[in-house]
Amino acid sequence: MKKLMPFLFLGLALLGLCMILTACNDGESSVGPQTGTGGSMARFAITGNTLYIVSKQSLEVYDITKGEAPVRTVRKEMNVGIETIFPYKNNLFIGANDGMYIYNNANPVSPVLLTKYTHIQSCDPVVVQDKYAYVTLRSGVACRRGNTLSSLDVIDVSVPSNPTLVHSQVMASPYGLGVSGNKLFVCEGSNGLRVMDISDPALPVDKYNFSDVPAYDVIVRPNHLIVTGEKGLYQYKFGNSNEYELLSKIPVL
């Protein structure tokens, strides 16, 4: 305990400092107050004092209590084709070419594999809100073999050790996705950004498509949308209606 005291003190001091100096993040994400938010395409994720990195076939876990000196605590070997990581509450959702791994990270520096939800081969970022995980499966040369279609799958993860597919629908060319409240945003590459209504979270319904905004990665905050794609960085303000106000655009030159 004695050994831990300085860290505890430092942690509290940093937390306090952060609260004073910045408005901090008041988002609804699961991350701590001084950590940022990545999109669903990320291979890096931070929760609390832990940095997670998924590389080609492993999950690397770093303790970053001392921010400038990450210390690797564990490495979890996985199958090949690991793509993305999305932390949500006490779990890590890892998208791979052949499925979705769910790790419990109640002990952040040593995640425990709960289950692997297997699907046919594809590229598949994942986001989670409440009971459901939303996974896009992209076909194409770089991803899914053969002539199968791209899709958006909704998976009930209320029991993380036993994920169940509840819905699947065809997509054009999905990349990253983001979720906030009753809205699900799906980047469809050069086909634009698709907005879906998830008032029934198990059944996304098409609402709107920004066909002129090529989209690769997206971050959704309450009423605020940040999108990147081949034309640049776009930001939108939105409310409960389906009106989107373009705040700004940093174009690709």
Next chain:
Amino acid sequence: MKNSFRLLSLVLICLACVEPNDNAPNGVPFDGTGYKPIYATADEAAKVQVAAAQPLVQPGKIYLFDPYIFVNETGKGIHIIDNKDPKNPQNLSFISITGNYDIAVKGNWLYADNLSNLLVFEISDPLSPKLVKTINDAISVNNFPPYQNVYFECADSKKGVVAGWEKVPMTTQPKCFR
């Protein structure tokens, strides 16, 4: 499981660089193009430079750390954007990093990949991020292009570090495939 085995064996085949397979593995015929490694010397690959703001060219992943947005320039580095006013975001600076795709931030520390290395930057002044730590070989990177069903020239570690891949016309079918 079957797919995993197939993929695994394909990877092994690629890594081992076996004899060319005339039977078009996986049924994909050679179309006269393939991926060629872009080599860099270890020094070039490790070179990190903080520069003035650069225009976005091929924006990749984004990372939000209010009031900043970090935008990855695919394989090239990180744009730092001041987003205090989302109606008027300011492109502040650019960190040039070979083989960079990912970003994460906690407090004053920014973590980024540089090929197989993990870098830590101190970003209390986002106009001049400072590299404070490099952890070598932290991230295992693929020795093949980030695509499937493609032919590629086998990477040769004697020629340097693979900093990227380019699609080029090839007269003969390269030995590697994935």
